Amino acid sequence: MDRVIILRYSEIHLKGKNRAFFENILKRNIIEKLKGINCRTEFYYGRYIVSDYDAESEREIVSRLKTVFGLYSLSAGLRTGADTDGIAEAAASICKSKGSFRVTASRADKTLPYTSVQLATEIGGRMLELHPGLTVDLHTPDFTIFIDVRDHATAYVYGESVLCAGGMPVGSAGKGLSLLSGGIDSPVSTYMMAKRGLKLTELHFWSYPYTSLEAKEKVIELARILHKFTGDTQLVIIPFTKVQEAIHKYAEPNYMITLVRRAMMRIAERIAEKFGCGCIINGEDLGQVASQTLESITVTNSVIKRLPVFRPLIGFDKSEIVERSKAIGTYETSIKPYEDCCTVFLPESPATKPTLRRSELSESKISDYEELISEAVDNAEIIPVTE
Numbered sequence: 578m579d580r581v582i583i584l585r586y587s588e589i590h591l592k593g594k595n596r597a598f599f600e601n602i603l604k605r606n607i608i609e610k611l612k613g614i615n616c617r618t619e620f621y622y623g624r625y626i627v628s629d630y631d632a633e634s635e636r637e638i639v640s641r642l643k644t645v646f647g648l649y650s651l652s653a654g655l656r657t658g659a660d661t662d663g664i665a666e667a668a669a670s671i672c673k674s675k676g677s678f679r680v681t682a683s684r685a686d687k688t689l690p691y692t693s694v695q696l697a698t699e700i701g702g703r704m705l706e707l708h709p710g711l712t713v714d715l716h717t718p719d720f721t722i723f724i725d726v727r728d729h730a731t732a733y734v735y736g737e738s739v740l741c742a743g744g745m746p747v748g749s750a751g752k753g754l755s756l757l758s759g760g761i762d763s764p765v766s767t768y769m770m771a772k773r774g775l776k777l778t779e780l781h782f783w784s785y786p787y788t789s790l791e792a793k794e795k796v797i798e799l800a801r802i803l804h805k806f807t808g809d810t811q812l813v814i815i816p817f818t819k820v821q822e823a824i825h826k827y828a829e830p831n832y833m834i835t836l837v838r839r840a841m842m843r844i845a846e847r848i849a850e851k852f853g854c855g856c857i858i859n860g861e862d863l864g865q866v867a868s869q870t871l872e873s874i875t876v877t878n879s880v881i882k883r884l885p886v887f888r889p890l891i892g893f894d895k896s897e898i899v900e901r902s903k904a905i906g907t908y909e910t911s912i913k914p915y916e917d918c919c920t921v922f923l924p925e926s927p928a929t930k931p932t933l934r935r936s937e938l939s940e941s942k943i944s945d946y947e948e949l950i951s952e953a954v955d956n957a958e959i960i961p962v963t964e
């Protein structure tokens with residue numbers, strides 16, 4: 578009898594012919610995630626097992642695997658032979674001594690000398706003998722003992738399942754560029770698109786000295802927190818000061834944010850292409866602030882010519898985003914009070930209904946606009962995020 582962790586994957590089982598493609602990426606991500614822990618990974622059809630680890634590592638393995646996208650749930654349990662004595666011994670070691678319970682058994686191999694119902698009844702009976710404080714309740718038990726017999730040599734016995742992160746394995750949906758500010762929203766949008774299987778590069782616009790060194794540190798910290806979901810990635814930092822100063826000099830004040838966001842998107846598209854990313858992601862949320870009205874989004878989106886822009890938070894309430902940022906562990910860092918470059922040269926009343934014509938007119942007054950954009954792209958700093 579040995580301790581094992583049983584893993585179940587999420588939507589991959591819906592995949593037909595390409596299932597192997599998704600499975601292989603998921604296996605690779607699981608192995609990568611468990612790097613540094615002494616254990617063995619076994620991959621069977623539709624069922625993955627972690628075995629051969631020290632008891633003290635179990636908690637750490639579970640905690641790491643809970644953040645692997647593509648896994649639906651896991652259970653820590655026992656692996657034993659398919660004989661009823663072995664199964665009963667395993668069941669006894671996870672069975673509580675009081676309360677109501679049921680045994681749920683399944684068997685993959687129909688040549689076994691018992692049916693699932695016979696096995697469940699037998700094991701249930703033995704547990705009742707062992708603990709007089711137990712009662713059977715098939716409908717709303719306090720706990721369930723699950724027995725999954727695979728073949729004549731192998732049965733898995735476990736109690737509850739723990740939900741994992743769900744989604745699709747990171748890397749299975751291609752690559753994306755996520756715009757990461759130091760705010761609450763964009764770490765959540767980054768998380769959400771990693772969850773749908775994108776391998777992400779992260780992009781941050783930094784306007785030193787208007788935005789401080791601490792603001793940059795904060796974004797690096799957010800990228801590190803997100804690492805457990807994104808895996809190894811790169812954080813690209815764009816020196817954005819000159820672009821913002823030029824816009825500030827020539828733009829109508831209430832178009833400042835609109836033009837800054839258009840410049841960000843232009844740069845983002847170039848960086849995306851440089852890094853082989855097939856889409857751009859941001860944390861915009863319809864109606865949240867002036868730059869996120871339908872008109873503002875239309876005017877900023879129009880500079881993007883070749884790639885789709887994904888806005889996974891577009892229909893969320895702020896409170897829902899806050900809740901998610903707390904759940905993924907980015908909230909406490911996001912609320913640290915360092916300025917984002919969007920708040921530099923902030924006008925008193927930003928345009929909520931900007932037009933394309935007026936935006937382009939302002940931009941045309943910046944004689945070296947194109948050079949400034951290219952220079953910002955060329956001077957990007959690349960920070961590897963590996964933990």
Ligand code: ATP
Nearest residue numbers: 756757758760761762763780781782859860861919
């Ligand atoms: P957040 O909480 O993510 O900062 P926000 O509500 O403050 O969002 P905006 O400042 O309008 O909204 O930014 C909208 C989106 O634009 C952000 O979610 C992010 O994806 C991107 N963005 C804003 N500022 C930056 C920046 N300095 N670097 C990279 N991306 C940015």
Ligand code: MG
Nearest residue numbers: 758760917919
């Ligand atoms: Mg912001």
